[in-house]
Amino acid sequence: MTSPARTPIFLYGLLVIVALAIATDSATSQTGTGSAAPSGGRTSAAASDIQRGEYLARAGDCIACHTVRGGEPFAGGLAMATRFGTLFTPNITPDPETGIGRWREEDFWQAMHLGRMPSGQPYYPAFPYDNYTRVSRADVDAIFAYLKSIKPVRRKNRAHEMAFPYNQRALLNGWRALYFEPGEFEPAATQSAEWNRGAYLVQGLGHCDACHTGRNFLGATRRADPFAGGVMPVQEWYAPSLTSSGEAGLGQWEIDDLVAFLHSGVSRRGAAYGPMAQVIFDGLQYLSEPDVRAMAVYLKSLVPRGAAESPTQLRITEQQGKELFERGAAVYERWCVDCHLRDGKGIPPAYPPLAGNQSITMDSAVNPVRMVMFGGFPPVTAKNRRPYGMPPFAQALSDDDIASVVTYIRQAWGNRSLAVSATDVGRYRSIPLEQ
């Protein structure tokens, strides 16, 4: 995966990390233990705490990573491919031998707030503790109470398979020194209670920026550009910017559209597929509408910025672009027009509009190419129990046809985005479909 051109800067980064690891290892006790607030030593949780904890676990979508496909909830074992190796999520059911049955409240707080195991060792940041550190002690305790109440499942944790040097956990101390700042969420006094509630959920349990902020070469989110979007490593979905008005951005979305999208999976502006469908399917749809609205209010308030990551697709000549557009118009007329209509307005919410749809026009064309190739259904939710679907065209259409039609929808009806080449499309044929 590492290209030769990238190696020098990578090695340089590694040296920095090793140095920092040595420098910070002796100081880790400062963050390792002792900074947790006392919890009163309760042993049994009230039913209301458990219920609240279940709700908060939904907000954090814990189940998504801690459950294998078709497996026992929260029993872990899911393989998470990263650029640095494969991680296997742990069992967080209350089984005493293989799960968190022997953990105390303090241990769970230390994991969520400081990203450290009961032994004091740091977690890999695939566990988004740089978000969860914002969650309040009361909420973390409630989640723990809930996890202690679920069915214990005996499933031994599988060892991570990280490449050298990333298998050296001590190096994580360097990473943490660079990128991790523990600290609970602090409400902004100038903002409404609703905005603050939304900010708390988005920045904390929601861990939205884990995908919607680009990552640097060490897998850390780019804090200087929060919510600026980025390609999700390995999964090859583009998590759009939530700030850039030019690319995705939510500037043109009404609050009601955002609420509909986050709560039901479909809206007048667009529908959720891929990883976002999962977030809605097992997380957001279970939140109360006021909470989802609060998240929408906060997200909508993010300041519009310039463009996000620069696109990776090949540049093509004007003439090639023109040919693609013309061929694409014919492909569109043959395959797409029944649902998305000749004017590109679609029949929302069942069939999203393509005209003015930021998921189509954003710089990276990976999402529209994926949609055309592999189709999809938005998630089944309480508010959208019987979704309409998009056919997968990977078998019916050639790379040239797909490049043409994606070019067409990126440039018709006032959309203004770069053309897409068949070479780009070909690259995406083999991306893993698991997510």
Added chain:
Amino acid sequence: MRSRAALRIALTFVACIALTTHGRAQPTPTLADTMQQRMAACGICHGEQGEGRGAAEYYPRISGKPADYLFTQLQHFRDGRRKYPQMVYLMRYMDDRYLREIADYYAALQPAHLAPAKPSPDARERQRGEVLVTRGDTSKSIPPCAGCHGRTLTGMAPGIPGLVGLPVDYIAAQLGAWKTGLRVATPPDCMLTIAQRMSGSDIAAVAKWLGSQPPPADVAKLAPPVKLPLRCGNHPA
């Protein structure tokens, strides 16, 4: 006043006609609130009515298969027990309720069958296929397909699918997947046991023979449940 109102209505009418007949304009469509419209996405591979794409393609006919069978398969795809990546991907964020509705929808459709594949040119292969399907091979403890999938191979209530009207490639791929453990059924997985007793050439013979059979007239008919030669999940013992 009245004449002005009438004029306004007339003008609106003319404007509407002008808009709808104008060159590339498309009449405002209404979205059909039907399963047919919801499942339109499936037609590109399985055919508009779930009839499949013909003998030369991989994609199976799904209409008219037992609802219980379809429901179980959809669950298997969603939960990752069946591995075809495109189906796994499409089913991922669906609940049992919707999967049941999808299964019931396709189970009730009975579109005409497409033409079967040409019979294998190899006479020995044809004979081997027919023997395995109708009589089995006691020397290898392989029961006949017809013992569970119905004498007319149109399936058995409540959950065993018919085997006629499927593409050769599809049948061969399923048996091969069972043999290698890639496809699994509800335990006890009798098809795994059977496929592992079959050789590669047995699988080819069965697939080619089944894929070239013309569908019988009463193809919609499921045989009544009987005790099977092996214990199978999803079938009453």
